Each structure stands twice: as structure tokens, then as C-alpha cells.
Amino acid sequence: MSSPAVEYARQNYPRFLDELKALLRIPSVSTLPEHNGDCRLAAELLASEFKRIGMENVRLIDTVGHPLVYADWLHAAGKPTVLCYGHYDVQPTDPLEEWLSPPFEPEERDGNLYGRARRTTRAKCGRR
Secondary structure (H helix, E strand, O other): OOOHHHHHHHHOHHHHHHHHHHHHOOOOEOOOHHHHHHHHHHHHHHHHHHHHOOOEEEEEEOOOOOOEEEEEOOOOOOOOOOOOOOOOOEOOOOOHHHEOOOOOOOEEEOOEEEOOOEOOOOOEEEOO
């Protein structure tokens, strides 16, 4: 018997996968000025999702570079604090010939989702 959270995740897996693919499609290359707007778009998408799922104090924090995304939910008295840290910005795609699939088009192969997978390294999110 699985928990309600696991059942919810299973039932909503297609939607969650589509949402992740939408984020992975944004060419938020942090080192190329022509992608500054894409970096902001990715940050805004994350902030929007945080608001949608009920996080509080959601905001973009402007920096001299790309914005930080902040959100919190502080209503679990007596429970530990968890910090989630991640990058929504990515590295340049050159050389393109090293990619197994287009860098900003997530691809499902063998039950895994591959995003920005080069021949030498693979970043994947597997279904467990």
C-alpha cells in the first residue's frame, strides 16, 4: 500500500513530466548575454510554480547577474528546515556535435528523461 503522496505523484506523472520538459526547453545559458531573457524566463517560471504549489514569500531577487529565486513555507513547527538549491541556468551547448539529442529538447529513452545529454556525460531523471 502506497502513501497518498506517492499515489498523487503516480496519478499526476504525465503533467509533472510535461512541466519539467517545459523548463528544460528554456535555453537559459547563463554565460551568453543573448540568453539573459531566457534566464529570467526560467526564473519566472520557477517562481510561478512555487506560488502555484503554495510556497510563500516567493520572489525574484535581482543581482548583478541573473535573478535568484526565493520561496519559503514556514508552517511545520518542530520540524527540520530543508534548503533546496538548484540551478535554472545552464552552460553553453558548444560543440553541438557532442550532443546525443538537441540540447533543449528533452528526450525519453528507455524509461528515462534525458535533458542536455552529451555523449560523455548524461544528466537524467529516471522514473522509479
